[in-house]
Amino acid sequence: GENVEQHPSTLSVQEGDSAVIKCTYSDSASNYFPWYKQELGKRPQLIIDIRSNVGEKKDQRIAVTLNKTAKHFSLHITETQPEDSAVYFCADLNYGGSQGNLIFGKGTKLSVKP
């Protein structure tokens, strides 16, 4: 079945630095890649997503890049702030295919030190 690998599992950065989280997927038919943020004790929330026909998408300090050939996608957070501290999950989906559910990576715990 489909597998999503996410690295690193933990990431610590200084406030103001950039953070990068990478995910690789195995199903070449995957065409939708969302990123979720989960703060401690709270629900996961979608922060950004990208379709397979787009190479990069930005939303203020957050960006996602996709390399379909290499089957990997990355989350980039610039000018990190303490409130960015959370667990981030990547996921993929074959939208329109027989797979009807998101497959999540194991998560990256990001700590932003003031």
Next chain:
Amino acid sequence: DSGVTQTPKHLITATGQRVTLRCSPRSGDLSVYWYQQSLDQGLQFLIQYYNGEERAKGNILERFSAQQFPDLHSELNLSSLELGDSALYFCASSVGLAGVGHEQFFGPGTRLTVL
């Protein structure tokens, strides 16, 4: 607030028991998904329903079952509970099948503790 509600918020029970977790999706959402999140673990997909019918199955144990009712709320039944079933159980909903334009909105979760 995502609009997805889950009850109860916390549940403490003993091994061998059976519990039912309830989820009400956002108004208008037809898909419901169940996930299990153990300590320091990611989100393990269990099962998905779309408009009352099972759509996809993940790593759901045979001791677990779910259903989606005509009013679109869903219940996850966990039986013969074991210590290892202790986890946070999330429900999510989306308008249609997950994907472009069909974001999954997560509920607040039910924390199950099996003693």
